[in-house]
Amino acid sequence: DFMADGIQPQPGILDIALYQGGASHLDGVSNVLKLSSNENPLGPSDAAKEAVMRATHDLHRYPSTDHASLRAAIAQVWDVDAARIFCGVGSGDVLKLLAEAYAGPGDEIVFTEHGFSMYPIYAHACGATPVTVPENDRVVDVDAILAGCTDKTKLVFIANPANPTGTMIGNAEVARLAEGLPAQTLLVLDGAYAEFVDGFDAGKALVEARENVVMSRTFSKIYGLGGMRVGWGYGPQAVIDVLNRIRGPFNLSAAALAAAEAAVRDTEHTEKCRIENAKWRDWLANALAELGVPSDTSTANFILARFADEAEANACDDHLRSEGIIVRRVAGYGLPHCLRITVGDESACRRVAHAVAQFKEAVK
Ligand code: PMP
Numbered sequence: 001d002f003m004a005d006g007i008q009p010q011p012g013i014l015d016i017a018l019y020q021g022g023a024s025h026l027d028g029v030s031n032v033l034k035l036s037s038n039e040n041p042l043g044p045s046d047a048a049k050e051a052v053m054r055a056t057h058d059l060h061r062y063p064s065t066d067h068a069s070l071r072a073a074i075a076q077v078w079d080v081d082a083a084r085i086f087c088g089v090g091s092g093d094v095l096k097l098l099a100e101a102y103a104g105p106g107d108e109i110v111f112t113e114h115g116f117s118m119y120p121i122y123a124h125a126c127g128a129t130p131v132t133v134p135e136n137d138r139v140v141d142v143d144a145i146l147a148g149c150t151d152k153t154k155l156v157f158i159a160n161p162a163n164p165t166g167t168m169i170g171n172a173e174v175a176r177l178a179e180g181l182p183a184q185t186l187l188v189l190d191g192a193y194a195e196f197v198d199g200f201d202a203g204k205a206l207v208e209a210r211e212n213v214v215m216s217r218t219f220s221k222i223y224g225l226g227g228m229r230v231g232w233g234y235g236p237q238a239v240i241d242v243l244n245r246i247r248g249p250f251n252l253s254a255a256a257l258a259a260a261e262a263a264v265r266d267t268e269h270t271e272k273c274r275i276e277n278a279k280w281r282d283w284l285a286n287a288l289a290e291l292g293v294p295s296d297t298s299t300a301n302f303i304l305a306r307f308a309d310e311a312e313a314n315a316c317d318d319h320l321r322s323e324g325i326i327v328r329r330v331a332g333y334g335l336p337h338c339l340r341i342t343v344g345d346e347s348a349c350r351r352v353a354h355a356v357a358q359f360k361e362a363v364k
């Protein structure tokens with residue numbers, strides 16, 4: 001095309017496929033059950049919905065630019081320092097701004113083979129080189145990451161728990177990773193699913209002990225506020241100051257700020273969601289295992305169901321779709337024989353198990 005020799009995006013951007021995961025309807029199918037985006041089946045706290053309604057009273061006003069009220073709530077609930085919290089438009093925004101601020105052409109960003117699909121995109125978008133290292137049976141491998149770092153590595157991204165595998169590594173392993181990194185490398189601990197793990201610190205202690213660790217968290221998962229787009233990061237003061245320089249001054253809407261603040265304060269609702277998720281996740285994993293569809297022990301709000309091969313995974317997905325159930329194909333994550341299934345409520349989990357049983361019966 002006529003721009004071929006003229007205006008060009010950063011190298012690699014045109015190789016990125018457009019995001020495919022957003023589908024929430026199926027043509028000609030009613031009663032669709034969407035289990036493809038790891039959303040909370042219980043939805044947000046009532047207090048969060050009421051806060052959004054109240055925010056509509058002042059919509060002619062720009063929102064807070066320093067997010068002080070939300071940061072104070074997060075600081076209180078998670079016992080962290082409000083001055084070192086950064087708020088972004090979903091945690092994806094926090095991760096992308098970290099890449100933009102700390103990496104560019106000639107630099108490398110390291111993540112693992114089944115790491116979150118946006119990591120290579122953040123790398124390409126800032127002109128850096130994405131570097132993929134192996135995992136150990138779908139578990140993040142600290143030694144492989146350390147071996148994959150060079151003097152050009154500016155960032156390492158790991159999600160813990162990880163998406164789409166659902167597996168996690170312990171705090172001692174994460175600490176060993178932080179200690180072993182080159183001096184110029186920032187470790188980013190993506191804690192999108194951290195709240196689903198009972199009592200998990202997700203990086204707070206490491207952030208407070210070290211200069212080279214940042215953690216990110218989201219309101220899209222356990223808080224049930226994916227539609228509001230709020231995430232946060234916790235890191236060294238110097239890193240937070242850098243992120244604040246490059247973000248939009250009014251990046252979070254008034255409704256989003258109000259919803260997130262109410263949601264984080266409603267710890268009773270959060271706890272209820274964690275307990276329900278763990279109960280139905282384990283039920284679903286057992287039910288599918290009994291049908292011959294195993295999964296790794298998940299610590300998040302989804303399971304990675306493993307089939308004999310890609311053909312069986314796709315055939316099962318086709319059957320689920322015909323039954324109105326949308327799950328996630330993960331061939332793009334290097335897992336073509338797997339399907340990622342969000343843990344829904346009781347009736348959703350029973351519907352999935354029933355449909356997989358029908359599928360297995362039909363192919364027998
Ligand atoms: N990290 C991981 C591991 C995720 O799974 C997701 C959502 N799929 C995100 C980050 C980004 O989510 P959000 O921008 O909604 O916070």
